[in-house]
Amino acid sequence: MxxxxxxxxxxxxxxxxxxxxxxxxxxxxxxxxxxxxxxxxxxxxxxxxxxxxxxxxxxxxxxxxxxxxxxxxxxxxxxxxxxxxxxxxxxxxxxxxxxxxxxxxxxxxxxxxxxxxxxxxxxxxxxxxxxxxxxxxxxxxxxxxxxxxxxxxxxxxxxxxxxxxxxxxxxxxxxxxxxxxxxxxxxxxxxxxxxxxxxxxxxxxxxxxxxxxxxxxxxxxxxxxxxxxxxxxxGGDELYGxxxxxxxxxxxxxxxxxxxxxxxxxxxxxxxxxxxxxxxxxxxxxxxxxxxxxxxxxxxxxxxxxxxxxxxxxxxxxxxxxxxxxxxxxxxxxxxxxxxxxxxxxxxxxxxxxxxxxxxxLGVSRIAALAVYYDHGQMTAWRAAAATAAKLGPGVTVCAGSEWHRFPGTLLLPSNARLSFVRSAFDGQLPRPYAYDADPMETAARDVKGFNGHNGGEANVYVDAAACDVAVDLRLDEGDPPLWVNDTRTWTQVHASPFLDSSRTPALARAFLVPGYSLQRAKFGEYVVHIPAEHFVRIY
Incomplete structure (x- = not known):
């Protein structure tokens, strides 16, 4: 051959x-x-x-x-x-x-x-x-x-x-x-x-x-x-680090x-x-x-x-x-x-x-590290959020806080759901929903107000956590917990998948998945999906 x-x-x-x-x-x-x-x-x-x-x-x-x-x-x-x-x-x-x-x-x-x-x-x-x-x-x-x-x-x-x-x-x-x-x-x-x-x-x-x-x-x-x-x-790219x-x-x-x-x-x-x-x-x-x-x-x-x-x-x-x-x-x-x-x-x-x-x-070890540490937890959680939203009926609001940047895309959501943002520590410019028109080209041409070219987040649109039907976030041992984690009477966890806590994992262990070494030293948080308690009672 x-x-x-x-x-x-x-x-x-x-x-x-x-x-x-x-x-x-x-x-x-x-x-x-x-x-x-x-x-x-x-x-x-x-x-x-x-x-x-x-x-x-x-x-x-x-x-x-x-x-x-x-x-x-x-x-x-x-x-x-x-x-x-x-x-x-x-x-x-x-x-x-x-x-x-x-x-x-x-x-x-x-x-x-x-x-x-x-x-x-x-x-x-x-x-x-x-x-x-x-x-x-x-x-x-x-x-x-x-x-x-x-x-x-x-x-x-x-x-x-x-x-x-x-x-x-x-x-x-x-x-x-x-x-x-x-x-x-x-x-x-x-x-x-x-x-x-x-x-x-x-x-x-x-x-x-x-x-x-x-x-x-x-x-x-x-x-x-x-x-x-x-x-x-x-030189506008410098605004992003x-x-x-x-x-x-x-x-x-x-x-x-x-x-x-x-x-x-x-x-x-x-x-x-x-x-x-x-x-x-x-x-x-x-x-x-x-x-x-x-x-x-x-x-x-x-x-x-x-x-x-x-x-x-x-x-x-x-x-x-x-x-x-x-x-x-x-x-x-x-x-x-x-x-x-x-x-x-x-x-x-x-x-x-x-x-x-x-x-x-080296290549397989690096690819496996990314898949096990990051990709699996991220995609599993967002798919679980989409599957949960599909059970809730029309007009579902899926919310992201600090994890807004790992959302895979609206194509992953069912037609009854859309993404909204809850305020987090991020203070830069967030995306905003397109103005709807049956003709996509007409929608693309519409000027959605509030954008700027200097990554300023002053016009961001947020929703209150109480308006969320499904919430996705990352829970780590250190740092501020997601808004919906501690209030267990209002929110119920329906999914959790492991996600690497890179700040607490040694560099070599997080760079490569080495059998007998990396997983023993890796520290994980959880990618979690929550829904209001009344939704949980209704669909489970």
């Missing part, structure tokens, strides 16, 4: 499993993308999704064209959150990875293809990106597809996918990822062909996206330009592990192969060209004070190309060096299996 065929058989079920188990890791995914999908796919007069300030026509920072295909698929699969995630997010991601493996196999040989497949299958970073409905994860998939076409010599296909990644998800900054591709096309095909490909692809993608956004916002506007102005010129450069170093280590080490030593492994096992079919310049997007993108990220783990997703395909080529080169060089004592093929296999084994141990 060839690596490309094995990639399809291995990565498709693996990514579907990731999507089945994963929680929603970031509130941006919920409120900027899943809620927009819900609005277009399942408008409802009561179960109204929530709008962020970025979608307010006054600011227009997000592209409605990006969520449109997901909304179309949502309607086909009866607006099932899980089905959309499986069919429209995780499956295309796996196909893009398989395309990358096929390109690696064609350009650098079967051994490099198998190595890349092993690294991708054990990647904690790709396991996190595969089920995520955020631009950075979509760009990761499109960048992998573009690299796969490029490695196979299909520069036209690679350029189109690069332009699609730049213009469709609404993150124009990622154009820097495709500078090496643009240079390659320019050198091999000439300026005229490069311009023709770029302009034709750009118009093909940009015109329908711009037309749909203009209709959705009911005015001519460019979310691409607006987001550049806000982030690059205005800043971090030192070590933040990305730590997260690359957690998400890429052995692959990061292989990329860092890549200049050495390529030099050793050049000196000891020269192979004209795999020149170092080609490896460096395909790995360069990783360096360019991380360099851009380090210049920005606001840092988030998901921002690294677009760099992963080129990182893993570099890592696979580095391991292939290092194993070949050391095999040639010890040829007098051991058959080169034996040495290559031993070193490859050892590196991939270490990558698998």
């Amino acid at each position: 060839q690596p490309a065929a094995a990639a399809l058989l291995a990565l498709i079920p693996l990514r579907l499993l990731n999507a089945w188990l994963a929680g929603v890791a970031d509130c941006d995914e919920t409120y900027n993308y899943w809620e927009a999908v819900c609005l277009l796919a399942a408008p409802h007069p009561f179960r109204r999704p929530l709008q962020t300030w970025e979608y307010a026509p006054e600011f227009a920072l997000r592209s409605w064209a990006y969520v449109l295909p997901y909304a179309a698929i949502s309607r086909i699969v009866d607006n099932s959150f899980l089905a959309v995630r499986l069919c429209a997010v995780a499956l295309p991601f796996a196909l893009a990875e398989a395309s990358l493996v096929k390109g690696m196999e064609k350009r650098f040989g079967p051994d490099a293809g198998w190595i890349l497949l092993g690294l991708l299958a054990s990647s904690a970073g790709h396991a996190a990106a595969a089920p995520a409905l955020v631009p950075s994860a979509t760009i990761c998939a499109l960048a992998a597809w573009s690299q796969g076409r490029w490695l196979k010599g299909d520069r036209r296909g690679a350029v189109f996918l690069a332009v699609l990644a730049t213009l469709w998800p609404g993150w124009p900054f990622v154009a820097v990822l495709f500078i090496p591709l643009a240079v390659d096309v320019l050198l091999k095909d000439g300026l005229r062909e490069a311009l023709r490909l770029g302009v034709a692809s750009g118009l093909f993608v940009l015109i329908p996206c711009a037309a749909f956004d203009a209709k959705a916002y009911s005015r001519a506007t460019s979310p691409l330009w607006n987001v550049i102005t806000y982030n690059a010129v205005g 800043v971090a030192p450069w070590t933040y990305y170093a730590k997260n690359l280590g957690l998400n890429a592990g052995i692959a990061l080490v292989l990329v860092l030593v890549m200049p050495i492994t390529l030099l050793l192969r050049h000196l000891l096992a020269r192979d004209p079919r795999r020149p170092a310049s080609t490896v460096l060209t395909h790995a360069a997007p990783f360096v360019l993108w991380v360099g851009i990220l380090l210049l920005r004070p606001h840092k988030e783990e998901r921002f690294l997703f677009p760099a992963f395909p080129s990182l893993y190309i570099g890592a696979a080529a580095s391991l292939d080169a290092g194993a070949s060089a050391l095999g040639a060096l010890g040829a007098k004592f051991v058959a080169p093929r034996t040495t290559r296999r031993f070193l490859t299996f050892a590196a991939l084994g270490a990558a698998a141990l």
Whole structure:
């Protein structure tokens, strides 16, 4: 079996499993993308999704064209959150990875293809990106597809996918990822062909996206330009927290592990192969060209004070190309060096299996830690809240306090329920319900008052705890308890699931699930669901 065929058989079920188990890791995914999908796919007069300030026509920072295909698929699969995630997010991601493996196999040989497949299958970073409905994860998939076409010599296909990644998800900054591709096309095909490909692809993608956004916002506007102005010129992203450069170093280590080490030593492994096992079919310049997007993108990220783990997703395909080529080169060089004592093929296999084994141990341990510590408790609790709301009749108010940012999305709720917020320690700007109209496009174009561009929470809309029919929150041993925990005469707990208390758990134990070590040291709180006592008597 060839690596490309094995990639399809291995990565498709693996990514579907990731999507089945994963929680929603970031509130941006919920409120900027899943809620927009819900609005277009399942408008409802009561179960109204929530709008962020970025979608307010006054600011227009997000592209409605990006969520449109997901909304179309949502309607086909009866607006099932899980089905959309499986069919429209995780499956295309796996196909893009398989395309990358096929390109690696064609350009650098079967051994490099198998190595890349092993690294991708054990990647904690790709396991996190595969089920995520955020631009950075979509760009990761499109960048992998573009690299796969490029490695196979299909520069036209690679350029189109690069332009699609730049213009469709609404993150124009990622154009820097495709500078090496643009240079390659320019050198091999000439300026005229490069311009023709770029302009034709750009118009093909940009015109329908711009037309749909203009209709959705009911005015001519460019979310691409607006987001550049806000982030690059205005520096608005700093309002949401800043971090030192070590933040990305730590997260690359957690998400890429052995692959990061292989990329860092890549200049050495390529030099050793050049000196000891020269192979004209795999020149170092080609490896460096395909790995360069990783360096360019991380360099851009380090210049920005606001840092988030998901921002690294677009760099992963080129990182893993570099890592696979580095391991292939290092194993070949050391095999040639010890040829007098051991058959080169034996040495290559031993070193490859050892590196991939270490990558698998670290990757699986990290993926399992996230699933056991966070994802299971979060998603189980919200599904329990949705199931409880479905039993309560019409007009159910599901409330969140401090855990508003882990709400998976309105698609998860039954049609008789909607989310509201109870005041908590958070004092930033919260989303607000979209103004309802039977036509989703009319709803999108309406200006919901009270939003601002400086993350000020002065216009937040809260409900009193007494107005809640279902309440979801996180109970920890330290800190203020949820509003509805202590009043057992008014509120009854109907669900509790474990959720890691990271502040009381050692760093190593919470970073990796190590058998015999991590769970013995991990401290857990509880993700709890409460309902009023009179509801409990009625439905149980």
